[in-house]
Amino acid sequence: EMSPEERQFQERINDEIKIEPKNWMPDAYRKTLIRQISQHAHSEIVGMLPEGNWLTRAPTLKRKLQLMAKIQDEAGHGLYLYSAMETLGADRDEEIDKLHDGRAKYSSIFNYPTLNWADMGTIGWLVDGAAIVNQVPLQRTSYGPYARAMVRVCKEESFHQRQGYQILLTMMQEGTDDQKAMVQDSINRFWWPSLMMFGPSDENSPNSAQSMAWKIKRHSNDELRQRFLDQTVPQLELLGCTAPDPDLKYNQETGHYEFGEIDWQEFFDVVKGNGPCNRERVEARRSAIDNGAWVREAAVAYAAKRQRKAA
Ligand code: ACO
Numbered sequence: 001e002m003s004p005e006e007r008q009f010q011e012r013i014n015d016e017i018k019i020e021p022k023n024w025m026p027d028a029y030r031k032t033l034i035r036q037i038s039q040h041a042h043s044e045i046v047g048m049l050p051e052g053n054w055l056t057r058a059p060t061l062k063r064k065l066q067l068m069a070k071i072q073d074e075a076g077h078g079l080y081l082y083s084a085m086e087t088l089g090a091d092r093d094e095e096i097d098k099l100h101d102g103r104a105k106y107s108s109i110f111n112y113p114t115l116n117w118a119d120m121g122t123i124g125w126l127v128d129g130a131a132i133v134n135q136v137p138l139q140r141t142s143y144g145p146y147a148r149a150m151v152r153v154c155k156e157e158s159f160h161q162r163q164g165y166q167i168l169l170t171m172m173q174e175g176t177d178d179q180k181a182m183v184q185d186s187i188n189r190f191w192w193p194s195l196m197m198f199g200p201s202d203e204n205s206p207n208s209a210q211s212m213a214w215k216i217k218r219h220s221n222d223e224l225r226q227r228f229l230d231q232t233v234p235q236l237e238l239l240g241c242t243a244p245d246p247d248l249k250y251n252q253e254t255g256h257y258e259f260g261e262i263d264w265q266e267f268f269d270v271v272k273g274n275g276p277c278n279r280e281r282v283e284a285r286r287s288a289i290d291n292g293a294w295v296r297e298a299a300v301a302y303a304a305k306r307q308r309k310a311a
Contacts, residue, residue, distance in 0.1 A: 013215050018144035021087040029214055032207065033143055034090045036216065041081035042099045042106035044074050046281050050114040051123060059117060066163050067120060073156045080153065084145040100286045102273060109190075109197050111275030118171060118179075118186035124164015126187075126194040126232070132157045133228040134198065137218040165235065172239050187236070188244045195259070196267045198225040204264075226256060233257050 002010065005024050012019065019025055048071050055071070058064035082092050098104035109127050114120070132154060139150040171179045199205055199221040211217040219227075233250075236243060247260035269275065 013142050016215075018147060019142050020144045028210070029216075030088050032211060032214070032216060033146065034085055034088050034095075036211075037081055037085040037088075037146055038090065038095045038098075039105045039107075041078045041085060041095075042104055043110065044078035044081060046099075046106045046110045046285065047127075048074050049281055049284050050110055050112070050277075051120060053114050054117060054120050057117070058120075063120075063167070070124070070160050070163060073160065077149075077153050077156070080149040081146075084143075084149045087145045088143075096289075100282065100289065102282055105271065107197055108267060108270040108275065109193050111270050111277045111281060112189065112193050113277055115189070116182045116186060118168065118182040119190070121164045121167030121171065121183070122186040122190045124160050124162075125168060125235070126164075126190050127197070128157050128160040128164060129232060130194050130197045130228050132161060133224050133231070137224075140215075140218055142215040168239055168241075172241070183239070184241050187241050191243050191245065192262065192266075193270075195225055195229070195262055196270075198222070198228070200264070200267070201262075229257050229259060 006026060009019070009023075009025060009029075012023075019029075051067060051071050051074075055064065055067055058067055082095070085095065086092055095104065099106065109130075114123070135150050135154050135157065139147055139154060141147045141150070168183050171183050175183075202208060202220045202222045205221050208217060208220055212220070233243070233248070245260045247258065249258055250256075251258050270278070273279075
């Protein structure tokens with residue numbers, strides 16, 4: 001039985017009116033949003049690490065500037081998202097503590113290593129490409145601050161996707177055989193993990209039904225995964241590369257690409273913290289906080305000194 005408040009809340013959602021921070025909302029709606037937005041924010045922040053690994057080794061000054069701008073954008077996305085999360089009453093420091101002691105989730109994709117320069121292209125193309133497919137519908141998610149944050153995030157992600165694809169096109173069209181092989185190697189490693197970004201298949205996605213009813217999610221995990229695949233395969237062909245999936249084929253009747261079975265064991269291992277780089281990523285975040293402690297302490301001391309002077 002729904003309470004009158006709950007009924008009103010659901011009617012608002014059905015009418016496509018955004019829920020705002022001061023509106024009444026069920027506890028479970030608030031909790032689900034804090035869970036999803038905090039995981040999303042952590043993903044943006046941890047996602048800076050695999051790319052940061054190549055900043056000092058970018059092949060030209062122009063590539064270095066593009067990569068640096070893109071990584072800074074990701075930091076900005078993380079900060080918007082933490083702010084959106086705070087409008088729900090969540091505490092930023094507490095949520096970040098959960099990331100640092102391994103209690104919080106973030107996207108599985110960032111637990112894979114970046115082994116060659118082509119990975120900077122592949123991450124922009126596939127990883128940010130998948131992020132866009134997931135985030136475009138989130139511009140219409142039912143919670144106002146989250147929806148609005150996604151508008152700018154999506155614009156920036158489109159630039160990221162293009163700069164990544166352009167790195168790969170240059171390597172494929174103007175590169176040496178070794179550079180072309182690097183691109184294929186990179187695609188081979190990131191192809192399946194990118195498909196895993198959309199989460200478990202619909203029948204194994206415990207949060208989907210309720211999140212769809214609340215219009216937090218507007219499409220299921222499998223729907224978005226299919227949309228991503230359909231738009232990505234023609235781009236793969238234009239590059240002149242292949243996917244590491246012998247079952248990938250176009251179905252004339254449905255108008256969709258079909259693909260092989262995702263290794264769900266690998267996915268759940270990575271989500272549980274046992275991927276190739278999980279420990280390294282969390283450790284890098286933790287040491288960034290520890291090593292920056294003196295800057296925060298100095299800023300607080302300086303502010304106190306100025307206050308004393310003013311008094
Ligand atoms: N990596 C890590 N964990 C995942 C992933 C993934 N790729 N996919 C699903 N999970 C987790 C979910 O967070 C959930 O965990 P929890 O219940 O302990 O919180 C569990 O697996 C079950 O999955 P679902 O029931 O399908 O969870 P949900 O409805 O939250 O859907 C999804 C997952 C699609 C990722 C959703 O949370 C979402 O759209 N999030 C916003 C987008 C986002 O986080 N993007 C980050 C990567 S893109 C980028 O940052 C560049």
